[in-house]
Amino acid sequence: MRFLFKTDYAQDLKLFKHSGQVFWYATLVLLLLAAPFVAGEYLMSQLQFICIYSIVGLGLMLLVGFTGQISLGHAAFLAIGAYTEALLQARGVPFAVSLPCAALTAGMFGWILGLPALRLKGIYLAMATFAFNIIVVEVLTRWEGLTGGNAGLHLKPIELFGMKIDGDQSFYYLCLGLTILSILALMNLLRSPTGRAFVAIRDSEISASCMGVNLATYKTMSFALSAGLTGIAGALYAHKISFISPEQFTLIASIELVTIVILGGVGFIHGAVLGAGFLIVLPQLISIAKDYLPSGVSGAGLQSVVFGLVLIVFIIFEPLGLYGRWLKVRTWFELFPFYRRGMFRRQKSYMKSERLR
Amino acid sequence: MFLNQVLQLLLAGVAQGCVYALVALGFVLIYKATETVNFAQGDLMMLGGFFALTASVIMGWPYWATILFAVVVMAAVGMLIERIVLRPVLGQPAFTVVMITIGVGYVLRGVVTMVPGWGTDTYTFPTPFADGTFKIGGVIFAVQQVAVIVMTAALVTVLYLFFRFSKLGVAMQATSQNQLAAAYMGIPVRRVNMMIWGLSAGVAAFAGILLAPVTFVHSNMGFIGLLAFPAAVLGGFGSVPGAIVGGLIVGVVEAFAGRHLPEGFKDVAAYVVLLLVLFIRPSGIFGETARKKV
Amino acid sequence: MSFFKVENLGIRFGGVVAVDKVSFEVKRGECYTIIGPNGAGKTTIFNLIGLLYPATSGKIFFQDKDLTSFSPHQVADLGIARTFQNIELFEHATVLQNLLIGRHRHRRTSLWQNLLFTPAVRAAELAQREAVEKVIDFLDLAKYRDGLVAGLPYGVRKVVELGRALATEPKLLLLDEPSSGLNPEETDDMAFWIEDIKRHLGVTVLMVEHDMNLVSRVSDRVLALNMGAVIAEGTPAEVQAHPAVIEAYLGKAA
Numbered sequence: 001m002r003f004l005f006k007t008d009y010a011q012d013l014k015l016f017k018h019s020g021q022v023f024w025y026a027t028l029v030l031l032l033l034a035a036p037f038v039a040g041e042y043l044m045s046q047l048q049f050i051c052i053y054s055i056v057g058l059g060l061m062l063l064v065g066f067t068g069q070i071s072l073g074h075a076a077f078l079a080i081g082a083y084t085e086a087l088l089q090a091r092g093v094p095f096a097v098s099l100p101c102a103a104l105t106a107g108m109f110g111w112i113l114g115l116p117a118l119r120l121k122g123i124y125l126a127m128a129t130f131a132f133n134i135i136v137v138e139v140l141t142r143w144e145g146l147t148g149g150n151a152g153l154h155l156k157p158i159e160l161f162g163m164k165i166d167g168d169q170s171f172y173y174l175c176l177g178l179t180i181l182s183i184l185a186l187m188n189l190l191r192s193p194t195g196r197a198f199v200a201i202r203d204s205e206i207s208a209s210c211m212g213v214n215l216a217t218y219k220t221m222s223f224a225l226s227a228g229l230t231g232i233a234g235a236l237y238a239h240k241i242s243f244i245s246p247e248q249f250t251l252i253a254s255i256e257l258v259t260i261v262i263l264g265g266v267g268f269i270h271g272a273v274l275g276a277g278f279l280i281v282l283p284q285l286i287s288i289a290k291d292y293l294p295s296g297v298s299g300a301g302l303q304s305v306v307f308g309l310v311l312i313v314f315i316i317f318e319p320l321g322l323y324g325r326w327l328k329v330r331t332w333f334e335l336f337p338f339y340r341r342g343m344f345r346r347q348k349s350y351m352k353s354e355r356l357r
Numbered sequence: 358m359f360l361n362q363v364l365q366l367l368l369a370g371v372a373q374g375c376v377y378a379l380v381a382l383g384f385v386l387i388y389k390a391t392e393t394v395n396f397a398q399g400d401l402m403m404l405g406g407f408f409a410l411t412a413s414v415i416m417g418w419p420y421w422a423t424i425l426f427a428v429v430v431m432a433a434v435g436m437l438i439e440r441i442v443l444r445p446v447l448g449q450p451a452f453t454v455v456m457i458t459i460g461v462g463y464v465l466r467g468v469v470t471m472v473p474g475w476g477t478d479t480y481t482f483p484t485p486f487a488d489g490t491f492k493i494g495g496v497i498f499a500v501q502q503v504a505v506i507v508m509t510a511a512l513v514t515v516l517y518l519f520f521r522f523s524k525l526g527v528a529m530q531a532t533s534q535n536q537l538a539a540a541y542m543g544i545p546v547r548r549v550n551m552m553i554w555g556l557s558a559g560v561a562a563f564a565g566i567l568l569a570p571v572t573f574v575h576s577n578m579g580f581i582g583l584l585a586f587p588a589a590v591l592g593g594f595g596s597v598p599g600a601i602v603g604g605l606i607v608g609v610v611e612a613f614a615g616r617h618l619p620e621g622f623k624d625v626a627a628y629v630v631l632l633l634v635l636f637i638r639p640s641g642i643f644g645e646t647a648r649k650k651v
Numbered sequence: 652m653s654f655f656k657v658e659n660l661g662i663r664f665g666g667v668v669a670v671d672k673v674s675f676e677v678k679r680g681e682c683y684t685i686i687g688p689n690g691a692g693k694t695t696i697f698n699l700i701g702l703l704y705p706a707t708s709g710k711i712f713f714q715d716k717d718l719t720s721f722s723p724h725q726v727a728d729l730g731i732a733r734t735f736q737n738i739e740l741f742e743h744a745t746v747l748q749n750l751l752i753g754r755h756r757h758r759r760t761s762l763w764q765n766l767l768f769t770p771a772v773r774a775a776e777l778a779q780r781e782a783v784e785k786v787i788d789f790l791d792l793a794k795y796r797d798g799l800v801a802g803l804p805y806g807v808r809k810v811v812e813l814g815r816a817l818a819t820e821p822k823l824l825l826l827d828e829p830s831s832g833l834n835p836e837e838t839d840d841m842a843f844w845i846e847d848i849k850r851h852l853g854v855t856v857l858m859v860e861h862d863m864n865l866v867s868r869v870s871d872r873v874l875a876l877n878m879g880a881v882i883a884e885g886t887p888a889e890v891q892a893h894p895a896v897i898e899a900y901l902g903k904a905a
Contacts, residue, residue: 188765
């Protein structure tokens with residue numbers, strides 16, 4: 001068991017609580033930096049996807065996990081980021097400019113979506129977000145003059161400060177770097193007044209407002225930041241697959257993004273990364289399992305069934321997600337042999353009406 | 358001439374709207390009782406369509422028997438889903454439960470594509486109304502459309518009588534307003550919830566059968582169910598007459614948008630209406646607003 | 652200049668008149684209590700002051716500023732803090748984080764500075780922590796500091812609510828039934844704290860209370876309400892002896 005003895009206030013502000021954490025995270029970062037030299041092409045590709053979806057996961061975690069809002073339409077922001085990047089690159093704008101533009105454009109739309117969200121809660125907000133998603137995808141499909149419609153847009157490799165970033169290695173480092181920066185930014189937010197205001201809104205809007213938190217400002221800010229992060233991921237995504245079309249960003253995609261947050265663990269930064277990893281790995285496992293199906297049974301539906309079952313099982317049995325399970329395992333080891341069953345059990349409650357939030 | 362055109366579109370809109378109304382009705386029943394929004398409602402509809410298809414084509418039963426079969430089987434499926442998947446999460450926040458229903462939708466779609474004999478193909482569904490039409494004063498009525506409207510009206514009437522006069526119906530109303538108080542009054546809340554899911558799934562099956570001639574039966578048929586959301590919101594989430602009215606309005610808006618607006622708008626028209634309603638009057642036409650007392 | 656004044660304040664919810672032309676004035680540095688049977692409109696008045704409900708008539712003045720021209724979150728910036736009858740804490744945060752939210756109106760750094768966690772942000776955070784620790788010392792919350800609110804007993808939660816309100820460094824503190832749900836020892840502690848708040852922190856206290864012992868002990872003046880209207884005002888002794896007040900609570904002699 002480890003005891004943290006606190007001697008001054010600055011300790012609570014530190015990013016890493018103790019030297020053990022520093023060691024393990026440093027090791028992880030070193031392994032990730034070394035990956036291109038030991039991993040094959042396939043694994044590199046998967047790692048890049050994990051980085052990109054981690055950034056989306058962080059954006060969604062900020063909105064859902066930390067501010068308590070809902071978004072079933074985040075693929076729209078991914079699309080906005082991707083298309084902004086594609087269109088700007090086609091017009092010769094350098095990546096160092098087009099990436100922030102993608103983020104800002106997505107953030108702006110996020111802010112716009114946040115405005116009506118001020119009056120909407122729960123399921124109404126969820127519906128507004130997915131209606132937004134459907135409309136954005138439809139606009140992208142119909143505005144053929146700008147977006148090429150269903151024919152989609154192609155992207156050239158990134159050129160950053162004169163360097164071509166098209167190899168596995170350089171693109172991977174770009175994605176990894178942006179992921180780490182996003183994580184740091186989110187952690188900084190959470191130990192500052194802004195982050196506390198978000199959490200306050202999540203737990204009790206009325207008393208947050210009475211403590212001086214301007215709900216309108218902070219809710220739209222949360223939407224904007226969340227959308228901005230997703231916009232960055234969108235720009236990277238566009239370059240990763242080199243070809244974007246509206247049908248990649250439908251409601252189905254949005255739901256997959258939300259599952260990152262749910263499977264990873266709502267309210268934990270680690271959850272975003274774990275969820276992203278799981279989302280990328282799951283289809284691979286399903287493909288392997290397809291080979292074991294009896295003949296006559298089509299494999300097409302297996303992905304759908306497993307995905308749905310995983311979602312259901314996680315929500316019923318592991319509401320804290322993958323990170324929650326890891327926390328439980330780690331606590332078991334830390335407190336050994338004093339771990340008590342039920343330490344993480346949530347209180348059973350009768351349905352509390354959310355119509356009266 | 359113009360009036361005829363308008364009436365024609367109105368008829369088409371109302372007929373399609375009946376289907377949306379039924380799916381929205383299923384939503385609203387579940388929402389009223391458990392405050393759960395069932396994203397799998399459309400997929401329940403799809404599964405009901407497949408059961409009806411099986412009864413009709415493979416087992417060769419008459420139309421009315423297949424309706425009964427599909428409704429009863431789906432009612433059982435609905436109750437099973439509630440018992441296995443939803444009861445463990447009773448009391449968790451609404452968002453969590455919504456995600457579970459989304460998971461259920463995925464499982465239903467996947468299972469349907471994996472069943473040999475169903476798979477990913479599209480099937481036509483035979484009905485006794487087929488392609489007959491008749492004319493009243495310049496407006497062409499398709500027997501199919503009229504049948505949909507009449508059957509929907511019949512079902513809605515039956516449900517109204519059920520909720521108003523039967524013991525179970527009144528118990529359901531009580532559970533939907535205050536679970537704890539209903540439990541204290543001796544109402545078996547969990548069982549009632551299960552039955553509401555059964556009822557909702559049965560209604561969804563009915564909607565699937567009515568929809569099948571129009572969209573054909575296939576595993577993605579349930580996505581039309583998404584259009585029931587604007588319907589339910591428009592009418593006022595939590596209001597049964599609202600769901601019907603909302604569904605009809607959405608159907609009509611779609612019909613007129615398809616005729617008068619450029620291509621593509623037809624699909625999003627309903628969602629634009631949804632957004633407008635949410636911004637202007639989230640409680641919808643018949644819904645109530647409530648606020649928390651601190 | 653009046654410190655805090657309410658003039659002809661009223662609100663109706665449909666046909667129900669919850670608050671009926673209530674007027675009173677609170678002097679700086681005093682402890683002013685509102686009493687009345689349940690349903691008299693006391694918490695509604697608090698919600699009107701906090702701008703959670705829009706008043707249908709009347710005005711509220713704080714240091715001669717008309718409160719009704721502000722929005723709810725600006726009330727805290729003006730220096731008015733409140734506690735809630737049914738505790739509205741942030742359940743999934745620690746006591747420390749709850750108290751730190753109270754410092755929100757004293758924040759000095761912008762969003763971009765926060766994202767980068769500049770040295771200015773670090774210094775500001777340490778200053779906020781110092782201020783919150785003073786409140787923790789004042790209310791003896793040190794051993795609950797890092798615990799999640801969700802696991803705390805009711806009595807401690809009430810104290811955390813009080814602490815969160817104090818952390819905002821208010822000029823006027825609205826306490827909604829501070830002793831409800833507390834046992835006699837905890838009520839004693841609450842009385843001492845209210846007196847200390849008044850005398851040593853120089854904060855004006857406006858309180859809604861049912862416990863007459865507590866009211867007599869700490870209040871300077873009392874306002875009695877019944878059915879949304881004022882029935883008596885004066886010192887605690889005067890009000891408790893007032894015939895209309897006795898009738899409202901106990902009824903008339905047959």
